[in-house]
Amino acid sequence: MENNLHTSRHSLSHIMAKAVQELWPGTKLGIGPAIDNGFYYDFDSEHKFVPEDLKTIEAKMKEIIKSREKFVCESMSKDDAIKLFESRGEVYKVELVKELEDGTISIYRTGEFIDLCKGPHIEHTGLINNFKLTHIAGAYWKGDEKRPMLQRVYGLSFENKDALNAYIKQQEEAAKRDHRKLGTELDLFSINENVGPGLVLLHPKGGMLRKELEDWIKNENIKRGYDMVYSPHVARLHLWQISGHANFYSENMFQPIEVDEQKYQLKPMNCPFHIEIYRSHLRSYRDLPLRYSELGTVYRYERSGVVHGLFRVRGFTQDDAHIFCTPEQVGKEVEDCFNFALHIMKTFGFKNYSVELSVWDENKPENYTGTKEDWEKAQAALEAVLNANKVPYTVHAGEAAFYGPKIDIKVVDAIGRSWQLSTIQFDFNLPGKFDLEYVGNDGKRARPIMIHRAMFGSIERFMGVIIEHFAGLFPLWLAPVQVKVLTLTDNEIEYSKALVAKMKMAGIRAEIDCRSEKLGAKIREAHVQKVPYSIIVGSKEAAENKITLRLRSGTNMEGLEVDDFIKTLKEEVAAFSLENYYK
RNA sequence: GCCGAGGUAGCUCAACGGUAGAGCAACAGUUUUGUAAACUGUAGGUUGUGGGUUCGAAACCCAUCCUCGGCUCCA
Numbered sequence: 001m002e003n004n005l006h007t008s009r010h011s012l013s014h015i016m017a018k019a020v021q022e023l024w025p026g027t028k029l030g031i032g033p034a035i036d037n038g039f040y041y042d043f044d045s046e047h048k049f050v051p052e053d054l055k056t057i058e059a060k061m062k063e064i065i066k067s068r069e070k071f072v073c074e075s076m077s078k079d080d081a082i083k084l085f086e087s088r089g090e091v092y093k094v095e096l097v098k099e100l101e102d103g104t105i106s107i108y109r110t111g112e113f114i115d116l117c118k119g120p121h122i123e124h125t126g127l128i129n130n131f132k133l134t135h136i137a138g139a140y141w142k143g144d145e146k147r148p149m150l151q152r153v154y155g156l157s158f159e160n161k162d163a164l165n166a167y168i169k170q171q172e173e174a175a176k177r178d179h180r181k182l183g184t185e186l187d188l189f190s191i192n193e194n195v196g197p198g199l200v201l202l203h204p205k206g207g208m209l210r211k212e213l214e215d216w217i218k219n220e221n222i223k224r225g226y227d228m229v230y231s232p233h234v235a236r237l238h239l240w241q242i243s244g245h246a247n248f249y250s251e252n253m254f255q256p257i258e259v260d261e262q263k264y265q266l267k268p269m270n271c272p273f274h275i276e277i278y279r280s281h282l283r284s285y286r287d288l289p290l291r292y293s294e295l296g297t298v299y300r301y302e303r304s305g306v307v308h309g310l311f312r313v314r315g316f317t318q319d320d321a322h323i324f325c326t327p328e329q330v331g332k333e334v335e336d337c338f339n340f341a342l343h344i345m346k347t348f349g350f351k352n353y354s355v356e357l358s359v360w361d362e363n364k365p366e367n368y369t370g371t372k373e374d375w376e377k378a379q380a381a382l383e384a385v386l387n388a389n390k391v392p393y394t395v396h397a398g399e400a401a402f403y404g405p406k407i408d409i410k411v412v413d414a415i416g417r418s419w420q421l422s423t424i425q426f427d428f429n430l431p432g433k434f435d436l437e438y439v440g441n442d443g444k445r446a447r448p449i450m451i452h453r454a455m456f457g458s459i460e461r462f463m464g465v466i467i468e469h470f471a472g473l474f475p476l477w478l479a480p481v482q483v484k485v486l487t488l489t490d491n492e493i494e495y496s497k498a499l500v501a502k503m504k505m506a507g508i509r510a511e512i513d514c515r516s517e518k519l520g521a522k523i524r525e526a527h528v529q530k531v532p533y534s535i536i537v538g539s540k541e542a543a544e545n546k547i548t549l550r551l552r553s554g555t556n557m558e559g560l561e562v563d564d565f566i567k568t569l570k571e572e573v574a575a576f577s578l579e580n581y582y583k
Numbered sequence: 584g585c586c587g588a589g590g591u592a593g594c595u596c597a598a599c600g601g602u603a604g605a606g607c608a609a610c611a612g613u614u615u616u617g618u619a620a621a622c623u624g625u626a627g628g629u630u631g632u633g634g635g636u637u638c639g640a641a642a643c644c645c646a647u648c649c650u651c652g653g654c655u656c657c658a
Contacts, residue, residue: 138586
């Protein structure tokens, strides 16, 4: 069934291309594959597609579908294929054919329409039963920004109309948990035009969420033997020249600023600072491994079209750490980092994540520092950890950092895009650049190995991901407001204020809602703001010195002792638990 | 950065060449409420910004900034 769907999606892309060429003769074809939810085709056309064209194309496609035209496969020699596509002006197809290995080439005809294609296809166009064109976007030919930009038309297609509608419905539901939308609704953060693109303002509730995350990760670091360090946001450009960032990373850096005729650079990474701390003493093998951690705020110049909510910003804080160790220690250190990352996935309840091993592109050594031998050794070391832990992973060539290979963990956002969180990176560039040393047990100087790692990745991105993951319904320990006390009348204000004060003293984030609104309105507001627990106080509660608890689900628990409630709440918080999450 | 679509009140949107409006939120008053929105009123905008066209511009043109969907790139 899955294969059939893939085939019919691919056939749809042919039908769309045929429709477009009939509507706008002279349109050249790029590529047109089936994708996860449908299909697309890239066109080079003098006609600039506008959204209204989608309806026109759809109508034309429906005609083609009605005509039940056959998909006919033909084989021919490479030379004949080149001649055929040249005669039709299909320059992109000619380029594709030329890249194919010598031998027989297959093409598919649908009436007059011809496409280079290895198939398979459905038998005839009449077998298509549903599709919907969704949007137009630009896409570089062969994904290369130096090549022409083609116009890509996307379409959706599923087994049947119900499945298509279900998909559209699901996307609409997913959009409701978009962190940018929830960020405004729950008053967590804003990104303001005066401040600048990609620069985040955390409002009090977002600030509290971040504080909880920071406390948690600092604790986890300390438990695992990390030291905490702090470093400045700028440093002399000289530092970045030593590290190589000024050469290999300059495209991603803000322009230097001049102070007292010296150039200073806003930091895009924290590594050089931690290295300078390492260099502040002569180190012994007995000192290693040294693990320096910092919530380091970095600034990167991101091109204007790529910033995206909290996911891709220009100023962000990494839960960064650098581990300096001997070659013998490196395997265990990488493994510990990897398990740390898995611990995060578990604590926050992520089940849908993927592990990637990012290695260099050996055809482009000029983009990297280090020798071939370095790279192969390091990649083998990372691979060994993944294999030993029996983790499924994929290898991505050319996605390594310029200074070394890495293990990345990615999670999927509300609408299916995947974002990198944890990263564990090998570095054989910086120890050499900064001439790092330690004294071995033989009394000789040796070069330490350096590992960069971030577990959340960046706190901003991580916050964005958990906002979507929990759809704003944070587990108790993360909820910016944990308890809202709702008064029934003004007579209960005094008792309620005392309750709030008592909870605050116990370390619970409680607020009062004593507006002159009806109880229903206060409950609604607390619900919309996704507060985990509400306490309702009327004359009965105040007289008996008790509380009525209302859970997020709507369940009520009457006649509770305040002290008991505080105790249970504190236990739930301390457990960092997702157990009570759905109650 | 590139292709395309957009920026109107705090939020969601309307008006689309002829006096900028609505709902929610905010604020004030009234109401004192028992489980998902009380009532009345008030205030809030050089329509992103800067130019231009026009008797007249939120609307048309140019530039620029920002946002969104992709591409490319990344934590």
